[in-house]
Structures are given as structure tokens and as C-alpha cells.
Amino acid sequence: MNHDPARRDFLRLVGVTVPAGMVLCACGGSGTDAHGGTANAFFAPGEMDFIQAATARLIPTDALGPGGDKAGIPTFLDLQLAGPYGRAERWYMQGPWPTGIDGQGYQLRFTPAQLYRQAIAGIDKHCRGKYQQPFVGLTGEQQDEVLRALEGGKVDLGDVPSKTFFNLLWQNTQEGFLADPAYGGNRDFAGWKLVGFPGPRYNYVREIGEYGKPYQQPYVSLIGRAPGTALAHAGEAS
Amino acid sequence: MARRMPPVDVVLVGFGWTASIIAQELTDAGVQVLALERGAWRDTVPDFATDHIQDELRYAVRKQIFESPERETLTFRNNASQTALPMRHLGSFMPAAGVGGAGVHWNGQCWRFLPQDFVIRSHTEQRYGKGFIPADMNLQDWGVTYEELEPHYDRFEYLCGISGQAGNVNGQLVAGGNPFEGPRKRGYPLPPLERSASTVLFDKAAREVGFNPFPCPAANASRPYRNPLGVQMGQCTYCGYCEWFGCGNYSKASPQTTILPVLLRKDNFHFRTHCNVTRVNTDSTGKRATGVTYVDVEGNQIEQPAQMVVLCAFAQHNVHLLLLSKIGQPYDPVSNTGVVGRNYAYQITSSVDVFQKERLNPFMGAGALGQAIDEFNGDNFDHGPHGFVGGGYIALWNTGGRPILQHYLPQDAPKWGAGWKKAMHENYLTACSIATHGSVMSYRTSYLDLDPTWRDVYGNPLLRLTFDFQPNELKMSGFLTDKAAQIGRAIPGASIHEKKRQGPYSIVPYQTTHNTGGAVMGDDPKTSVVNRYLQSWDVPNLWVMGASVFPQNAGYNPTGTVGALTYWSAEAMKRYLKNPGPLVTT
Numbered sequence: 001m002n003h004d005p006a007r008r009d010f011l012r013l014v015g016v017t018v019p020a021g022m023v024l025c026a027c028g029g030s031g032t033d034a035h036g037g038t039a040n041a042f043f044a045p046g047e048m049d050f051i052q053a054a055t056a057r058l059i060p061t062d063a064l065g066p067g068g069d070k071a072g073i074p075t076f077l078d079l080q081l082a083g084p085y086g087r088a089e090r091w092y093m094q095g096p097w098p099t100g101i102d103g104q105g106y107q108l109r110f111t112p113a114q115l116y117r118q119a120i121a122g123i124d125k126h127c128r129g130k131y132q133q134p135f136v137g138l139t140g141e142q143q144d145e146v147l148r149a150l151e152g153g154k155v156d157l158g159d160v161p162s163k164t165f166f167n168l169l170w171q172n173t174q175e176g177f178l179a180d181p182a183y184g185g186n187r188d189f190a191g192w193k194l195v196g197f198p199g200p201r202y203n204y205v206r207e208i209g210e211y212g213k214p215y216q217q218p219y220v221s222l223i224g225r226a227p228g229t230a231l232a233h234a235g236e237a238s
Numbered sequence: 239m240a241r242r243m244p245p246v247d248v249v250l251v252g253f254g255w256t257a258s259i260i261a262q263e264l265t266d267a268g269v270q271v272l273a274l275e276r277g278a279w280r281d282t283v284p285d286f287a288t289d290h291i292q293d294e295l296r297y298a299v300r301k302q303i304f305e306s307p308e309r310e311t312l313t314f315r316n317n318a319s320q321t322a323l324p325m326r327h328l329g330s331f332m333p334a335a336g337v338g339g340a341g342v343h344w345n346g347q348c349w350r351f352l353p354q355d356f357v358i359r360s361h362t363e364q365r366y367g368k369g370f371i372p373a374d375m376n377l378q379d380w381g382v383t384y385e386e387l388e389p390h391y392d393r394f395e396y397l398c399g400i401s402g403q404a405g406n407v408n409g410q411l412v413a414g415g416n417p418f419e420g421p422r423k424r425g426y427p428l429p430p431l432e433r434s435a436s437t438v439l440f441d442k443a444a445r446e447v448g449f450n451p452f453p454c455p456a457a458n459a460s461r462p463y464r465n466p467l468g469v470q471m472g473q474c475t476y477c478g479y480c481e482w483f484g485c486g487n488y489s490k491a492s493p494q495t496t497i498l499p500v501l502l503r504k505d506n507f508h509f510r511t512h513c514n515v516t517r518v519n520t521d522s523t524g525k526r527a528t529g530v531t532y533v534d535v536e537g538n539q540i541e542q543p544a545q546m547v548v549l550c551a552f553a554q555h556n557v558h559l560l561l562l563s564k565i566g567q568p569y570d571p572v573s574n575t576g577v578v579g580r581n582y583a584y585q586i587t588s589s590v591d592v593f594q595k596e597r598l599n600p601f602m603g604a605g606a607l608g609q610a611i612d613e614f615n616g617d618n619f620d621h622g623p624h625g626f627v628g629g630g631y632i633a634l635w636n637t638g639g640r641p642i643l644q645h646y647l648p649q650d651a652p653k654w655g656a657g658w659k660k661a662m663h664e665n666y667l668t669a670c671s672i673a674t675h676g677s678v679m680s681y682r683t684s685y686l687d688l689d690p691t692w693r694d695v696y697g698n699p700l701l702r703l704t705f706d707f708q709p710n711e712l713k714m715s716g717f718l719t720d721k722a723a724q725i726g727r728a729i730p731g732a733s734i735h736e737k738k739r740q741g742p743y744s745i746v747p748y749q750t751t752h753n754t755g756g757a758v759m760g761d762d763p764k765t766s767v768v769n770r771y772l773q774s775w776d777v778p779n780l781w782v783m784g785a786s787v788f789p790q791n792a793g794y795n796p797t798g799t800v801g802a803l804t805y806w807s808a809e810a811m812k813r814y815l816k817n818p819g820p821l822v823t824t
Contacts, residue, residue, distance in 0.1 A: 058654045064663050085300055092307040092326045094692060100323040103744035104314055107323055144655070151653075170654055178641040179295035194659065195666035197601055197641045200292030202486075203475040204602035211435040212597050222293060 041082035042113060043074075047120045049136040051077055057143045058173050066190045068173055076176030076185030077116075086113035110160065112168065119165035122157030123150070181221045189219040199225075240531055240539040246272040246508075249530055249544035251515045251559065254339015255797070256783035256804045257550035258493035258501060259397075262467070263808035265507045267815060273509040273550075274532055274542065277305075277336030281494050286342075286484030288477065294640040298482040301328050303343050305335040305552075309514075310694040312554060314745045316706040317683060318571065324692050324700065330744070331751040332482070333552040337511065340552065340751065341492040341797075345481040345605030345637055346457030348400050348491075349794035350391050350802070352616035353384035353420040358790065361617060362627060371627060372710060376574070376581050376680040378789045381761040381770035384420045387802045390809075392423060394801030395455075398491030399463035399471050401606075402426035402455035416452045418612040431460045431474065435598040436670035437609045440634035443728035449611040454633060455798070456606030457491035467500045478638025480605025490605065513540070516696050518547055518563040520777060527565075527780045533696055546779045546811075549757075553786040554582075557686050557756035558701040566757075566767050566776050569685050571704075577767045579687050581680035581755040582703065583791040584743075586630075586711045588719040590672045590726045591646040591735040597667050600639030608635035611725075614718055615793040616677075626714040630676030630793030632722045639666070646671050649735045672726055674718040675750075678711050680790040686756045707741040715739045752796050754788035759803075761822075769822040771810035772803065778820045781807060 040048055055068030055077075068074075080086060088111035100107045110118065124134040127146060131138055135146060149155050151170075153163035176185030178192070180200065186192060192199060199220040207215060218225050248264055250257040253275035261271045284290070297303045305328075313322035334340040354361045359377045362370060371377050404425035405415025412425075430453035433441070437453075444451040458474040465471065474489040488495050501507055512535035519528045519541070529543035549556040560566055560578045569580035610633035612618060621627065638644060646669035651661035689702040707715075719738045726734040760766030763775040772787055774780040783804055785796045792799075810821055 059659055060656050062656055062659065064659055088327075090301070090306045090308050090327065092311045092324050092692075094324070096691065098321060098323065101316075101320070103316065103742055103746065104323045104325075105329055105744075105746045106326050147654075173654075175295060175299060175642055179299070180293055182293075183295060192641065194663050195641055195645065197639060197666065200288070200477075200479070201601075202288045202292075202477050204477065204599075205432075205473070205475050207599070208432050208434055208476045208602040211438065213599075214597065215599055215602075222289060 040078050042078050042086060043081070046124070046134070047117070048074060048078070049134070050120045050123065053136045053143060054147065054169065055173050055176075057140060057147060058170060059177055065194050066187070068177060070187070071177055071190035072181075072185045072187035073173055073176035076179070076183050077172055079184050080172065081113045081116055087111050108160070108164065115160055115165060115168060119157050119160045119162070122160065123155065126155050126157075182223045189221070192219055240541040242541045242543065245529070245543035245545070246270045247544065248272070248546045248548065249274065249542055251530060251547070251549045252276070252339060252551035252555075253337050253493075253509050254334065254550060255341040255493060256800060257548070258341075258497040259801065259804045260548055260550065260783065260808055260811070261507055262497050262501050263805070264811060264815075265501065265504045267812050268506070269815060270506045271508075272542070272544070274513040274515055274530070275337050275509060275511045276514040277334070277511065279511050280336050280338065280342065280484065282484065282486065282488055286486045288486035291483050291486050292477065292479045294642050298640060298643055301332060303334070303336070303482060303484070304328055304332045308695075310696075310700070312701040312703050313689045313692055314703045314705070316704070316742045318704060322689060322702045322704065325745055329746045330749050331753055332748070333555070333751065337509070338493045342484045342494065343482050344457075344797060345635075346490050347606045347608070347635075347795040348395065348398060348455045348457045348798040350420060350422075351384070351792045351794055351799050352418065352618070354617045355792040356380040356382060356384050356387070358627075365617065366622060374682045375627070375710065376682060376765070376790070377627065378581075378680075378758075378760055378765055380789055381759055381766070382803075382806065387806055388420070388423060390802040390805035391798060393805045394798060396427050397465055397467070397496050397801070398457045399428055399459045399465055400426045400455050400457055401428040401431050401460035403430050403453050405452060414452060416610075416612050417450050418615065418618045426455065428460045428463055431456050431458060431604055431607045432476070433609070434476075434603055434607055434636040435596065436600065436636050437607065437634050439594070439596070439598075439670065439729050440672065440725065441609045443725045444609070444611050446728045447724050449613050449725070451609045451611050454606055454608040454610050454635070456604065458604040458606050459489045465496055467497065469496055469499050471495055474604050476602050476604050476607070478601050478603040478640065481637055514696065515551075515559065516562065516698060518549075518559060518565060518780060520563070520565065525777060527777050546781070548781045548783060550783045553753045553784055554686060554701055554703070554756060556782050556784060556786040560757060560767065560782075561686075561688050561701070562698055565774065565780065568687060571682050571685050574682050575764075577758070577763070577765065579685045579756050580765070581758045581789055582684045582686050582705060583678045583680050583754045583788065584705065585750045585752040585791055586676040586678050586707060586715045586739055587749050588674045588676075588715050588722070588739040589737045590719065590722040591737065592670050592672060592726045592729055592732050593646070593648050593665060593734070594668060594729055594732040598670055599667065600636065600644065600670065603636035603638045605637050606635070607637070608633045614721055624713070624717060626710045626717070627679055628677035628710070628714050628793060630674050630714070630718050632672060632674050632718060632725065634670060634672050636670070641666065645669070648733065672722045674715065674722050675793060675795070676711065676715045676718055677793040678791045679708070680755060681708055705743055707739065707743045712739065712741055752785065752791065754785040754791045754796065757782045757786040758789040759787040760789060763824055769820070771821045772807040773810065773814070773821055775824070779818065781811065783807065
């Protein structure tokens with residue numbers, strides 16, 4: 001099995017055409033930041049700064065393992081928003097657009113991509129007003145304060161309710177952490193190692209009756225597994 | 239001007255479970271059958287291959303195996319005083335699109351309803367008195383009995399290779415099975431699935447509390463199986479990707495793994511994909527269907543003449559098509575008259591999350607791998623002191639441990655940040671969840687009609703859903719949830735989070751795809767769209783399949799009963815074909 005997923009497999013899974021540099025960034029784990037250049041599929045450089053910083057606070061790096069930024073979540077979000085999901089291709093997007101009650105669900109005209117773009121601009125404006133810095137320039141504590149305010153629906157983002165954006169960002173962040181690494185997040189199985197999910201394995205006929213016993217096989221992705229990736233629940237002796 | 243295709247004997251709208259069964263039965267009877275499917279062709283290889291399908295993001299989260307609301311959706315409101323708004327992406331329920339229908343993405347939880355469920359109004363009146371039934375509850379008998387359906391349940395179970403433990407064979411109780419089930423004439427074709435660690439915990443705890451847990455009936459094959467049509471299925475490998483995925487292992491019963499290998503070889507069967515049926519056509523009398531009109535993949539309007547039309551689409555789509563075709567009297571909730579759209583019902587679910595110390599490896603599972611108790615389903619207990627109608631099962635399903643959607647965190651765990659991370663680390667492998675699965679009765683205030691504002695891509699009005707959980711259901715569900723919590727507390731070292739279902743009904747969080755009613759069956763044309771054989775009262779060469787015919791919903795997953803009713807109706811269709819006309823006269 002390849003460590004680095006084959007380009008064609010990656011494209012098959014992502015379902016969008018992405019620049020070659022992006023593919024390397026998605027799979028290489030080289031530590032270089034994508035947002036410095038123009039290689040991003042969706043985010044503008046300033047937007048990527050916000051996404052890097054926010055995902056690092058939502059899932060911080062600590063003794064249990066890498067945080068959201070290091071786990072490739074910014075890349076995951078970038079590719080998702082550039083693709084059919086970002087364009088709301090499967091959503092019903094015909095007007096009129098009256099406001100409903102919570103139980104009627106999403107009623108905004110924004111696609112997810114438009115929602116991110118509008119919200120990030122609004123958040124940086126809010127941060128410059130309140131802290132004289134964009135989000136990325138704030139201390140960790142201040143960034144958490146802003147995230148909590150978004151979560152509580154207390155930041156004015158124009159037509160986007162800040163709570164709606166926060167919920168979407170947090171939902172997509174979890175997806176990036178826990179989806180198959182083929183999508184660019186969950187880099188080096190960071191999310192799956194944290195919880196102890198071995199990946200899409202096919203046959204547990206023998207193991208299902210071995211109650212209480214740790215599962216021993218290596219972590220695996222739809223596009224292969226990393227050599228030397230011992231399967232151990234984070235913090236547990238392998 | 240619609241292009242006209244050569245006529246066929248029978249046209250089926252949709253190509254899922256019910257269409258596959260009807261097609262198999264009627265082609266055996268010698269007629270020409272054509273199925274029109276709005277979605278794509280798909281089969282185990284290559285579409286469900288395990289190195290492709292085990293993808294939680296693509297299928298379960300981005301929902302690529304389901305219908306696309308972009309093309310057609312419905313509008314929703316809780317009650318008639320609100321303005322219904324479009325369901326812009328899928329949430330509370332997930333209708334399928336594509337060959338095999340929901341039979342591709344279901345879990346395989348394959349139950350029989352209880353004998354009393356089919357006669358619920360007369361049974362309830364007899365046991366508790368007429369005054370026990372709330373005035374706005376449109377409770378009604380089905381017009382068919384469990385005894386009549388038993389051979390047809392049996393046929394569906396043997397078609398699918400159900401794994402399970404019988405509890406009542408010919409009136410004799412069998413240890414280890416469900417003691418409350420209706421009598422069956424023989425056991426399940428396959429033994430129960432292996433038990434996972436969490437279902438063992440549930441089993442012990444339920445016994446300790448004094449209940450009778452049993453293995454849930456599963457359309458996931460516990461052994462290799464060859465069904466009566468000669469189609470071979472493989473043994474389930476407990477990979478944990480059933481619901482919202484196709485099975486890559488030929489282990490989960492679906493049209494593809496049980497019927498299509500035989501059906502597709504027949505010269506008198508054909509199907510077309512990407513054909514969206516928009517009308518059932520009738521002649522000038524309005525009493526006879528002449529075929530259907532559909533829109534093909536290029537946007538052409540095509541007329542397909544047929545001697546007989548069978549609606550085999552998802553529950554609300556059948557109702558939508560009847561309303562668009564102006565067949566049958568639309569329901570009027572103010573006067574409680576009319577039938578099309580009447581008695582929409584759903585399911586009420588809740589859960590009790592359990593946090594304990596033993597490693598459970600939740601990712602080893604199967605869609606219908608579960609232990610359940612049935613003490614509080616249907617009328618298996620005295621409802622007198624409780625003052626509600628209905629019930630449900632309580633089960634611990636171990637369907638899989640897919641990490642985005644299938645993780646459980648304690649109530650006090652932080653929602654994000656380092657605390658969330660720690661809680662994920664500490665609970666993913668050891669937490670489990672007990673589910674309650676409750677019935678929903680039909681009410682004057684729960685119905686389907688056409689929306690006045692929003693339209694689908696074909697220019698037709700969207701279907702409008704008006705629905706809320708009523709006090710009867712919330713009370714019943716609360717009662718069930720308390721019983722589930724009792725079991726949860728009996729698990730050693732457990733702390734629990736009791737998640738009661740609260741009103742009002744929201745279309746946002748996924749609950750279940752067990753939408754029922756709107757074209758219900760019965761003995762009275764004033765309160766039903768189809769007779770007890772699922773034949774339209776108004777248009778005798780039109781038939782309606784699926785859960786849209788349930789007069790109200792019982793406390794079980796619907797597919798077993800949908801399968802049984804389809805076989806029951808197929809037998810009636812064979813009689814009809816020899817001597818066309820209404821099978822029930824009024």
C-alpha cells in the first residue's frame with residue numbers, strides 16, 4: 001500500500017479538480033502551510049488565516065495529539081467548499097426566502113461557500129473593531145472569546161446569523177477531523193487515533209466475540225495505510 | 239407534446255423493494271412489466287464495493303445515496319397556522335433514489351407488526367372503551383389481519399434470509415425469542431447474528447430489570463444463504479456500514495441481493511432509469527388509468543401507456559403523485575373529509591446514552607445487530623393507568639461506530655476545545671446508546687397536501703407536510719424512555735444521559751425514515767385511498783404500495799410489513815389480472 005495516496009484516487013474521492021500543489025499539500029504532511037501562496041481551492045489567503053487559527057482553537061493540539069490545523073482540517077474545508085458541497089448542489093435553493101422557525105431548518109440563500117466567505121469577513125471586521133486586530137492576531141483566549149460569542153449568536157455578521165456560521169464551522173471541523181484521510185483532513189489518522197477507530201475495515205467475524213479486547217490491526221484509509229502506523233488508542237501503549 | 243411509448247401490461251413507478259417484488263410476481267404470472275426509476279442504476283459491484291462504499295462523509299454525511307432535494311423536496315410546518323417552508327436539505331428522514339430504493343441503504347431491521355396493530359381501533363375500544371381514544375385521533379383498522387398477512391411475512395423473511403430467533407411458533411412460546419410476537423408458522427431462515435459487546439451489556443441489564451430481551455430480526459445474513467429464488471447471499475462480516483450505505487458483501491437483503499439476479503433475466507421485464515413520473519393519466523371517466531407521463535433524463539415528456547399502474551415510490555411520493563394526478567378526494571383537515579393526504583404518521587424516537595468503562599469496540603457491528611425488549615410495544619401492557627395509545631420497542635442497536643455521526647459524549651462534556659477532545663478520547667470506545675422506537679398515531683392535524691408557493695424542477699407544486707408530535711405520543715415516548723433508562727442504570731458502572739424527545743417536531747435532526755400514511759388502506763372508501771388489497775377505490779387498475787398505505791404507524795420499523803403487504807397485494811393482482819375489476823365492492 002502507498003503511504004501517499006495516488007493522485008487519481010485522491011481526485012476520485014474528492015470529486016473536484018484541484019491544482020497539483022494542493023494534492024501534495026493534502027497528502028504530504030510536509031508541514032508547509034498552503035495559505036501562504038495561491039494554491040488554495042477556495043479560501044483567499046486572509047480567509048485561510050482565519051480557518052487555520054479557528055480550527056486550532058476548536059480542536060487544540062495537546063498531549064492527546066494534533067489539533068485541527070495540524071490534522072489537515074483547513075485543507076479539508078478548502079476542498080469541501082470548492083466542491084459540490086460548497087456550492088449546495090444538492091440543496092433546494094429556490095425562493096422565496098421567508099424566515100422560519102428553528103424546526104423548519106436552514107432557510108438562508110447562502111451556499112456553504114458563500115456563508116463562510118460572508119462570515120469570515122464579518123468576524124475579522126468584528127475583531128478589528130473590538131480588539132484592533134484580525135482574528136488571527138488575537139491571543140488564544142481572545143479567539144476562544146470570539147468563538148463563544150459566535151456560538152451564542154452575539155456577533156453581527158450582516159445577513160448571516162453568527163450561531164448558524166459557528167454551528168456549520170464546528171460541524172465541518174468535526175467532519176474534517178473524523179472523515180477518511182482521503183479528503184485531506186484526519187491527517188495521519190489524527191482523529192481516528194484520538195478515539196480508537198481503526199478505519200474502514202471489512203471483516204470482524206473473528207474479533208466481534210472477543211469482548212473487551214483491543215483491536216490489533218493498523219489504521220487504514222480508503223486509499224491505503226501509513227507504514228509503521230501502529231494501532232493504539234491515543235495515550236495508550238501500542 | 240409528450241412522446242408516446244409502446245404500451246405495456248403493467249407499469250411500476252419506482253424500482254425499489256415493492257416494485258421488485260411486484261415485478262417478480264407478475265412476470266411469473268406472464269404479463270409484461272416495466273419499472274420506471276427516477277434515480278440511477280446501481281449494483282453491489284462496482285457501486286457498493288467495500289473499498290469505495292465505507293465512506294462516512296460521502297454517503298452518511300453528504301448523503302450521496304439519497305434523493306436530492308435540489309430536484310424535489312417538500313415543505314414543512316407544524317400546524318396549519320404556520321407557513322410551510324421548503325426542506326432545503328435532508329434531515330429528519332432520508333428517502334432514497336436509485337434502483338433498489340431504500341432497500342439499498344436500510345439497516346435491515348425487519349420486524350412483524352403485532353396482531354393487535356392491524357385492528358387497533360376495534361381492539362382499543364374493546365379493551366379500554368371508546369372514550370380512551372382522543373377525539374382528534376384518526377385511529378383505524380387496516381382491513382387486513384395479522385393472520386392473513388402471516389404467510390406473506392414468511393415469504394419476505396425467507397426471500398431476505400432474516401437472521402433471528404423465533405419467539406412464538408404456531409402458538410408455542412420459544413425460549414430466547416420475542417414472547418410477544420404474533421404466532422409464526424416456522425422460525426427464521428437463519429440463526430441470530432453474533433452479539434457485540436454492547437448488546438451483551440444490554441441483554442444482561444434488561445434481564446436483571448426483569449424483561450425478556452431477544453435478538454432483533456436482521457436482514458443481515460448470519461450465515462451464507464440461498465433464498466427460494468436461488469439467489470446466493472454471503473455471510474455478514476460486521477463491518478459496520480449498513481444504514482446509509484450499500485452492502486459490499488451480498489449480506490444485507492436488498493432487491494439487488496435477493497430478486498434482481500432472477501428478475502433481470504426475464505424477457506417480460508424491463509426498467510428505465512432517470513425517469514421521473516409526474517402524472518398518472520386517466521381516461522375521460524377518471525375511473526381508469528391509461529398509463530403514466532414521465533420526464534426523462536433529457537427533459538423530454540414521455541407518455542407510457544399501460545393496462546395497470548402500480549405506485550411503488552417512497553411513501554410521500556406516492557401521495558404527491560396522486561394529488562398531482564387529481565386521483566381521489568384530497569383530504570380536508572377542517573371537515574376531516576377526503577382521503578388523499580389523510581393520516582400521515584411518523585415514528586417517535588428517543589435514546590438513553592450509556593457511559594461505562596468496558597471497551598466495546600463499537601465499530602464492529604451490523605445494521606440490525608441488536609437486542610430488544612418488547613414489553614412496552616403495541617398493547618403488550620395495560621395502557622389503562624397510563625392514558626395513552628401505542629408503544630414501542632427498546633433496543634440497543636450496534637449498527638457501527640462510524641466516528642462522525644456515531645459517537646456519544648456525556649452531557650457535561652464541553653462542546654468543543656480541549657475538553658471535547660478529551661471526552662471523545664475517553665468515550666468513543668466505551669459508550670453506547672439504548673434506543674426507543676415508538677408508534678405515532680394519525681390525527682386530523684397531520685396530513686399531506688400541495689404547497690401553494692414552492693415548486694420542484696418539473697414545475698409541479700411541492701408536497702406540503704403538516705405534522706407535529708401530539709401529547710399522546712410525547713407521553714408514550716417519555717414512558718418508554720424511562721424504561722430504557724431503567725435498563726441503562728442496570729449496566730455496571732454506568733452513568734446515563736436520558737434524551738427524551740421533546741416537541742415540537744423538527745425536520746432538522748435525523749430521526750427515522752419511517753414516514754407513513756397519506757394513501758391509507760382500509761374497508762371504507764370514506765377513510766381510505768385503497769382497499770384491503772391496496773387497489774385504488776376510485777381507479778381499480780391503479781394500486782399503491784409501501785408505507786403510504788399504513789393507516790397509522792406501529793412501534794416497529796416498517797420494511798417487514800411493507801414486504802408482507804406487497805406479497806399480499808401481488809396475490810390479489812394475480813386474481814385481478816384474470817378478472818379485472820374492483821376486488822372489494824361497496
